[in-house]
Amino acid sequence: xxxxxxxxxxxxxERKVVVLFKATGDAPILRRNVVKIRASAKFEExxxxxxxxxxxxxxxxxxxxxxxxRYDATIGALCDGYGERNDExxxxxxxxxxxxxxx
Amino acid sequence: xxxxDACVGTVAITLEHKEKSLxxxxxxxxxxxxxxxxxxxxxxxxxxxxxxxxxxxxxxRARDGxxxxxxxDARFAHASALADCASTLDGVxxxxxxxxxxDDDAMRVDSGSGWDDLERECRQSxxxxxxxxxxxxxASASKAMTMTRESADAMWAAAQxxxxxxxxxxxxxxxxxxxxxxxxxxxxVYEVRDGSFARAVVVSAPASVERRDITVGDALRQFGVDxxxxxxxxxxxxxxDLDFDLAKTHEALRHVxxxxxxxxxxxxxx
Numbered sequence: 231x232x233x234x235x236x237x238x239x240x241x242x243x244e245r246k247v248v249v250l251f252k253a254t255g256d257a258p259i260l261r262r263n264v265v266k267i268r269a270s271a272k273f274e275e276x277x278x279x280x281x282x283x284x285x286x287x288x289x290x291x292x293x294x295x296x297x298x299x300r301y302d303a304t305i306g307a308l309c310d311g312y313g314e315r316n317d318e319x320x321x322x323x324x325x326x327x328x329x330x331x332x333x
Numbered sequence: 334x335x336x337x338d339a340c341v342g343t344v345a346i347t348l349e350h351k352e353k354s355l356x357x358x359x360x361x362x363x364x365x366x367x368x369x370x371x372x373x374x375x376x377x378x379x380x381x382x383x384x385x386x387x388x389x390x391x392x393x394r395a396r397d398g399x400x401x402x403x404x405x406d407a408r409f410a411h412a413s414a415l416a417d418c419a420s421t422l423d424g425v426x427x428x429x430x431x432x433x434x435x436d437d438d439a440m441r442v443d444s445g446s447g448w449d450d451l452e453r454e455c456r457q458s459x460x461x462x463x464x465x466x467x468x469x470x471x472a473s474a475s476k477a478m479t480m481t482r483e484s485a486d487a488m489w490a491a492a493q494x495x496x497x498x499x500x501x502x503x504x505x506x507x508x509x510x511x512x513x514x515x516x517x518x519x520x521x522v523y524e525v526r527d528g529s530f531a532r533a534v535v536v537s538a539p540a541s542v543e544r545r546d547i548t549v550g551d552a553l554r555q556f557g558v559d560x561x562x563x564x565x566x567x568x569x570x571x572x573x574d575l576d577f578d579l580a581k582t583h584e585a586l587r588h589v590x591x592x593x594x595x596x597x598x599x600x601x602x603x
Contacts, residue, residue, distance in 0.1 A: 296474030297464040311469060332464075332478075 269306025360495020361413035370452035417596035466591030527600035550575030
């Protein structure tokens with residue numbers, strides 16, 4: 231995650247989720263495609279991070295290569311429902327694009 | 334009783350524009366934005382309320398616990414969840430819709446291209462929900478994503494119009510999509526605090542819970558709702574007891590997109 235809004239910089243004992251970014255369409259490949267983020271962070275923080283990292287006007291993010299979750303959903307809840315929870319916090323795959331990909 | 338039987342009904346919504354008003358009965362199951370964007374409805378809005386074809390914002394307001402009107406962007410929600418958020422069972426559902434034209438000093442919500450774009454956005458939002466529910470129950474959204482154009486159009490038309498026969502057919506397509514190997518139920522929880530409609534928040538995403546022997550109260554607890562704080566739980570205009578079986582409640586009251594919408598009214602009484 232980028233230095234300024236890095237949600238992982240909060241309390242160290244808080245659950246964190248590993249987020250893996252996968253580019254789709256003509257989205258640029260990120261230099262750093264795996265980040266650790268607080269489980270309590272909102273999905274919109276991921277969108278802000280992607281918008282900044284891809285240097286585009288607006289980034290789009292999807293789960294399951296299918297749907298966009300609510301922006302106010304927490305990463306922890308999304309990981310529990312659509313990712314893989316484990317002892318280390320969990321893992322969530324996020325697909326991103328610079329134009330709408332899956333509606 | 335199928336869930337379609339339980340969900341049939343309308344919500345009275347007062348639409349206001351430039352000091353004119355119109356009372357519309359919107360089917361509970363209808364997508365609010367999609368319903369308003371229907372050709373015959375938009376024509377009525379144009380004739381009776383002078384609503385322009387192109388506009389910059391569409392807002393929903395509802396009375397809060399103090400009787401004030403509060404703004405809430407609810408274009409993509411369905412009428413039933415809005416009504417459930419706006420009132421408790423003993424109160425009158427008061428939703429006021431305000432349409433801002435290009436000549437108004439309105440907050441811009443998009444490029445302001447009017448009804449056609451509103452309908453397209455609402456349709457996208459609806460199918461996004463269908464895909465999410467399918468993914469939650471099937472661990473893949475491929476069934477929803479490979480629907481034929483005809484099935485998708487029929488499902489959207491049913492959601493837009495809230496008509497009984499259309500909903501039955503749409504429900505049958507939707508049920509096929511959701512048949513899956515994961516024993517989970519897609520649920521969304523709105524938490525309305527202190528009677529304030531504007532402070533309604535979704536606390537549940539992605540909101541799938543195990544199907545087996547779970548009550549509504551158990552599910553709310555899983556979503557982080559403090560049950561001691563809950564005054565009422567409403568779904569499709571029906572008060573839900575915390576001891577109700579979640580699977581049966583989902584079966585009877587789910588929306589056509591596959592989600593059960595539980596609206597919890599918390600905090601001090603309005």
